[in-house]
Amino acid sequence: MIKQLSSTLSPLKAASQKLLLATSAAALAIGMPVGALIAPASPAIAQSGDLDRAVTALRGISTMKADFTQTDREGRTTQGVMTLKRPGKIRFQYGKGDDLLVVSNGKSLYLVDYEVNQVQRWPIKNSPLGALLDPNRDVKRFGKLMPTNNSQVISIEVRDPKRPEFGVMNMIFVKDASAPGGLQLTHWVALDSQNHRTTVRLKNHRYGLAVSENTFKFKDPRKTTRRPR
Numbered sequence: 001m002i003k004q005l006s007s008t009l010s011p012l013k014a015a016s017q018k019l020l021l022a023t024s025a026a027a028l029a030i031g032m033p034v035g036a037l038i039a040p041a042s043p044a045i046a047q048s049g050d051l052d053r054a055v056t057a058l059r060g061i062s063t064m065k066a067d068f069t070q071t072d073r074e075g076r077t078t079q080g081v082m083t084l085k086r087p088g089k090i091r092f093q094y095g096k097g098d099d100l101l102v103v104s105n106g107k108s109l110y111l112v113d114y115e116v117n118q119v120q121r122w123p124i125k126n127s128p129l130g131a132l133l134d135p136n137r138d139v140k141r142f143g144k145l146m147p148t149n150n151s152q153v154i155s156i157e158v159r160d161p162k163r164p165e166f167g168v169m170n171m172i173f174v175k176d177a178s179a180p181g182g183l184q185l186t187h188w189v190a191l192d193s194q195n196h197r198t199t200v201r202l203k204n205h206r207y208g209l210a211v212s213e214n215t216f217k218f219k220d221p222r223k224t225t226r227r228p229r
Contacts, residue, residue, distance in 0.1 A: 050154045051145055054173055057181030058135035062086055063211045066202040073197045082202065088124055088133045089216045104133065105216045117221040131158040131169055132188075139171075146170065154183065167192040180207060 064084045071077045080094040088106035099115035104124060111120040124130055131138040138158060146155040154173040160166050168191045176184040187201040 051139070051143060051156060053181060054143075054154055054156055054171070054183060055135050055139050057173065057179065057183035058132065058139065058185070059086075060180030061207060063207070063209050065206045065209055065211075067204045068092065069201045069203075071199045071201075083211060083215055084132070085211045085216070086133075089213075090133060091215055101218055103216055103218055110218065112218050112221065114221045119220060119222060131171065132185075143171075165193045179205065 061084060063086075064082075066082050067079070068082045069077055069079050078094055078098060080092055080098070083091045083093070088104060090102075090104045090109075092102040094100050099113060101110075101112040101114070103110050103112070107124060109122045109124055113119075124133055131143065139156065142160050143156045143158045146157050148155050152175045154175075156171045156173070157168060158171065159168040170189045171185060172187050172189075173183040174186050175182060178184075184205060185202065187199060190198045190200075192198075
C-alpha cells in the first residue's frame with residue numbers, strides 16, 4: 001500500500017513492487033472496482049456532511065485489525081493483516097513467504113525488507129497513509145467528496161495540491177451500523193506521482209482489540225546488534 005512511496009523514492013526490487021501495490025496511503029477496502037464506485041453521477045448524491053461523517057468514523061477507531069489484499073497495477077496480489085492503533089501507529093504484516101514489513105511507530109513509517117536487509121523510512125506527514133493515521137488533519141484539509149452512483153457508498157479523494165509527489169488516495173466507505181461512526185472503511189486506491197495504482201481491500205474488521213505497543217516495533221535487519229525500533 002505504501003508501495004507508491006517505494007516506487008517514488010527508490011526502487012527496492014520486490015519490495016518496491018509490493019509497495020506499489022497500494023495506496024496509497026491511500027484506499028482501504030470493498031471487493032468492488034473503484035471505477036464502478038467513482039462514476040460521473042450527480043453531485044447531489046454526495047451529501048454535504050459525508051466528509052465530516054467519514055472523519056468521525058476514522059477518529060472513532062481506537063484499534064483495529066483487518067485482513068488485507070493488496071493488488072498492484074499489473075494485477076499481482078499479496079495478502080496479510082493490518083493492525084491500526086491511534087495515534088499514528090499501523091502495521092502491515094504480509095503473509096508467510098513474504099520478507100516485507102511496513103510499520104509506523106507514530107512518528108515515522110518504515111519499509112523493512114528482510115530479504116535484502118534494507119530499511120526505508122519516511123516521516124508520517126510525507127506518507128499517503130497520513131490521511132488514515134491523522135484523519136482530522138489530512139482528510140479535512142486535503143480531502144474532498146467524490147460523486148458515486150450508490151447512496152450507501154462514500155468516496156473521499158485525498159491529495160495535497162502543493163505536493164503532487166505524495167500522490168492521490170481514494171478512500172471508500174460503506175454505510176454499516178456496526179462500524180464506528182456507522183461507516184466501514186472497505187478499501188482504498190492509491191496513485192503515485194507516476195500514476196502507478198495500488199488497491200488495498202479490507203475484510204474481517206475487528207475493532208477495540210487490545211494491541212501491544214510492541215506490535216509497532218521491528219527487528220532491524222541491517223545490523224543484528226541493533227535493538228528493535
